[in-house]
Amino acid sequence: MTPQERITQLTDQLNYYNYQYYQNSVSEVDDFTFDKLLAELNDLEKQYPEFRRSDSPTQRVGGAISKEFATVYHRFPMLSLGNTYSEEDLVEFDSRVRRGLNGQAYEYVCELKFDGVALSMTYENGVLVQGATRGDGVRGDDITHNIRTIRTVPLRVNAAEVPALFEVRGEGFLPLAEFERINKEREDIGEPLLANPRNAASGTFKQQDSAIVAKRRLDCYLYSFLSDPTPDGADVFQTHEESLVAMKNWGFNVSQTWRKCADIKEVMLFINEWDTKRFDLPLGTDGIVVKVNRYDQQRELGYTAKSPRWAIAFKYKALAANTKLNGIQYQVGRTGAVTPVALLTPVLLAGTVVKRASLHNANEIERLGVMIHDNVFVEKGGEIIPKITGVDLSKRTAESQPIVYPTTCPACGTPLIRKEGEAHFYCPNEKGCPPQRQARFEHFIQRRAMNIESLGEGKIELLIDRGLVQTPADLYQLTAKDLLGIEKIFLDEETGKKRIVSFREKTVENILTAIERSKAQPFPNVLFALGIRYVGNTTAERVTEYFGTMDALMNASLETLANVPDVGPRIAQSLADWFADADNRNLVERLRAAGLQFASDRKVVEAESDSLAGKTFLYTGTFQNFSREELEERIAANGGKVLSGISKKLNYLIVGENAGPSKVEKAQKLNVSMIGEDEFMAMLEK
Numbered sequence: 001m002t003p004q005e006r007i008t009q010l011t012d013q014l015n016y017y018n019y020q021y022y023q024n025s026v027s028e029v030d031d032f033t034f035d036k037l038l039a040e041l042n043d044l045e046k047q048y049p050e051f052r053r054s055d056s057p058t059q060r061v062g063g064a065i066s067k068e069f070a071t072v073y074h075r076f077p078m079l080s081l082g083n084t085y086s087e088e089d090l091v092e093f094d095s096r097v098r099r100g101l102n103g104q105a106y107e108y109v110c111e112l113k114f115d116g117v118a119l120s121m122t123y124e125n126g127v128l129v130q131g132a133t134r135g136d137g138v139r140g141d142d143i144t145h146n147i148r149t150i151r152t153v154p155l156r157v158n159a160a161e162v163p164a165l166f167e168v169r170g171e172g173f174l175p176l177a178e179f180e181r182i183n184k185e186r187e188d189i190g191e192p193l194l195a196n197p198r199n200a201a202s203g204t205f206k207q208q209d210s211a212i213v214a215k216r217r218l219d220c221y222l223y224s225f226l227s228d229p230t231p232d233g234a235d236v237f238q239t240h241e242e243s244l245v246a247m248k249n250w251g252f253n254v255s256q257t258w259r260k261c262a263d264i265k266e267v268m269l270f271i272n273e274w275d276t277k278r279f280d281l282p283l284g285t286d287g288i289v290v291k292v293n294r295y296d297q298q299r300e301l302g303y304t305a306k307s308p309r310w311a312i313a314f315k316y317k318a319l320a321a322n323t324k325l326n327g328i329q330y331q332v333g334r335t336g337a338v339t340p341v342a343l344l345t346p347v348l349l350a351g352t353v354v355k356r357a358s359l360h361n362a363n364e365i366e367r368l369g370v371m372i373h374d375n376v377f378v379e380k381g382g383e384i385i386p387k388i389t390g391v392d393l394s395k396r397t398a399e400s401q402p403i404v405y406p407t408t409c410p411a412c413g414t415p416l417i418r419k420e421g422e423a424h425f426y427c428p429n430e431k432g433c434p435p436q437r438q439a440r441f442e443h444f445i446q447r448r449a450m451n452i453e454s455l456g457e458g459k460i461e462l463l464i465d466r467g468l469v470q471t472p473a474d475l476y477q478l479t480a481k482d483l484l485g486i487e488k489i490f491l492d493e494e495t496g497k498k499r500i501v502s503f504r505e506k507t508v509e510n511i512l513t514a515i516e517r518s519k520a521q522p523f524p525n526v527l528f529a530l531g532i533r534y535v536g537n538t539t540a541e542r543v544t545e546y547f548g549t550m551d552a553l554m555n556a557s558l559e560t561l562a563n564v565p566d567v568g569p570r571i572a573q574s575l576a577d578w579f580a581d582a583d584n585r586n587l588v589e590r591l592r593a594a595g596l597q598f599a600s601d602r603k604v605v606e607a608e609s610d611s612l613a614g615k616t617f618l619y620t621g622t623f624q625n626f627s628r629e630e631l632e633e634r635i636a637a638n639g640g641k642v643l644s645g646i647s648k649k650l651n652y653l654i655v656g657e658n659a660g661p662s663k664v665e666k667a668q669k670l671n672v673s674m675i676g677e678d679e680f681m682a683m684l685e686k
């Protein structure tokens with residue numbers, strides 16, 4: 001391949017990765033690979049500047065703007081950062097700074113490099129007026145309504161303290177705990193898991209519906225302040241350090257992990273210090289950003305086309321360790337999905353001992369080509385559970401043995417099945433399989449369901465063991481006499497430590513109180529607690545809100561179920577199947593007898609007219625006169641019906657402000673009438 005051909009190839013390839021990363025929130029390669037390819041292109045372009053293409057990724061910020069949002073122009077360009085993985089490069093950066101500043105003294109500020117999405121927020125007279133993405137650096141997407149959902153971003157700051165017009169920039173991110181929570185919920189309902197917190201954050205900020213954004217509790221750390229000079233031409237602040245302190249005082253969320261460093265040696269110490277300490281932070285980080293502290297010096301050093309010359313990002317390589325795969329444990333979850341977990345020879349990785357790693361599913365094992373007794377690479381990325389990323393084939397010996405994926409359930413022996421289009425194998429023995437039953441109990445007692453968490457940590461297991469409970473309804477029949485004095489010693493196989501679970505007087509009292517109190521848990525929690533596939537918290541809320549009572553829900557036809565907003569055919573089928581089962585109906589009746597909440601406290605919609613009779617509606621965007629709920633209520637009260645999606649069956653799409661462009665487009669294609677809020681109100685009056 002000639003250098004020109006290679007330049008062409010790399011340019012296309014990297015532009016494609018950028019497109020996937022910024023527009024679709026997908027990483028097709030890891031950052032280290034991406035950065036290596038970019039460095040190769042950079043070198044080639046330096047040698048052969050005549051072959052550099054005008055759309056080269058070395059010359060521009062990787063993102064772009066999208067059609068779905070209004071475009072805003074940045075008052076100050078939003079650039080990228082030069083990056084490196086080596087200490088030598090860092091020393092070289094320091095020499096360039098020293099030369100650029102001609103012998104002046106200078107200091108650095110080091111910050112963690114937060115792994116999320118760059119955001120810009122503009123305040124006028126103390127009020128947040130605009131929030132935007134970086135986009136292509138010159139123009140970004142106006143996502144003000146999404147940024148407003150971040151609780152740590154002040155909507156207003158004390159105007160007397162701040163300049164009349166200023167901009168702050170920071171990194172929007174999904175906290176690790178929140179990422180885990182969302183994935184747990186997705187696992188609960190059988191949705192594919194989000195790949196990593198960065199891409200999840202990026203995908204969330206691109207949502208049209210800020211109600212969805214608000215449900216994912218995003219956060220943002222601020223790391224930069226920008227404004228015009230004061231009327232007498234002076235900078236508002238002299239140094240970056242001053243601006244960080246001031247932003248914090250004004251009420252912005254500034255991570256207190258930054259430090260001023262006197263020279264590059266101190267920078268190195270800071271980098272080493274955070275090498276593993278960063279894993280204790282509540283968010284993903286991938287390096288350290290080093291910035292020259294004084295603003296006048298920053299101006300003197302200036303910018304390249306793509307990044308400032310006064311800053312650099314030092315990136316940590318994803319931490320990998322090499323260890324041996326000793327076996328695989330097949331875990332059976334609540335829905336019967338079988339998950340392989342790798343059992344490893346313990347190895348130190350990023351400050352913690354790793355003994356287990358995720359292998360996801362049978363496809364993943366096949367893709368890796370991994371065998372038992374192989375040496376494998378384990379990596380800790382943005383996720384909490386480490387994963388196996390490859391096999392060290394040079395160390396494979398005759399001892400290695402192919403992994404034979406089980407054909408029957410490791411817990412109950414039932415032949416496993418694999419549903420079309422799903423990566424997991426399932427044990428279909430829903431009712432009899434012990435781990436499935438136990439997981440169903442654990443689901444039932446969790447905080448978001450019936451909140452009987454005093455039964456956690458082995459206690460439920462013990463009650464099942466003793467035959468005291470078979471279904472969750474049995475919990476409501478337990479007495480102090482049943483429980484007092486039960487005891488079991490659990491042996492932790494990994495640590496060899498013993499743990500005693502025993503039901504003493506105080507414990508029993510707590511448990512019985514919690515069970516009693518659970519009877520007051522609201523109807524949506526009860527529905528969620530039943531553990532019906534695909535029915536997570538949110539769906540449970542929508543469904544109970546729509547039907548109002550358990551009886552209405554239980555007796556609804558498949559068609560009616562599918563008409564509930566946000567409930568598609570898959571969820572409808574799952575609900576219908578579940579309520580069609582005699583054992584399940586029996587469980588429901590026993591829970592009813594125990595006194596659980598079977599009705600929502602929403603007000604019953606009273607009929608107003610039949611002006612909308614026989615007509616179907618869907619809405620998109622936000623409205624002047626109605627909230628979502630009010631709009632649905634008006635439609636129902638006047639004889640109309642709300643559909644869950646756009647189809648030929650839909651008569652009217654009510655289009656509000658910030659309407660979803662994909663919905664509008666689809667409605668146009670299917671020739672669905674689109675009406676505004678006024679027209680809808682006129683229809684009501686007829």
Ligand SMILES: NC(=O)c1ccc[n+]([C@@H]2O[C@H](COP(=O)([O-])OP(=O)(O)OC[C@H]3O[C@@H](n4cnc5c(N)ncnc54)[C@H](O)[C@@H]3O)[C@@H](O)[C@H]2O)c1
Pocket residue numbers: 017018021022026027028029030031032034035061062079080081083111112113114115116117118119134170171223289313
């Ligand atoms: N895996 C892939 O497919 C793929 C594709 C494209 C880009 N990437 C990754 O993204 C990088 C390019 O992204 P980029 O242009 O956003 O550069 P960057 O992420 O390397 O650095 C710039 C960004 O860092 C962020 N940042 C975090 N903490 C900061 C702090 N304390 N101060 C200042 N900025 C801070 C800001 O969002 C800023 O825009 C690549 O080097 C690569 O690692 C990966």
Ligand SMILES: [Zn+2]
Pocket residue numbers: 332409410411412413414427428429433434
């Ligand atoms: Zn089983």
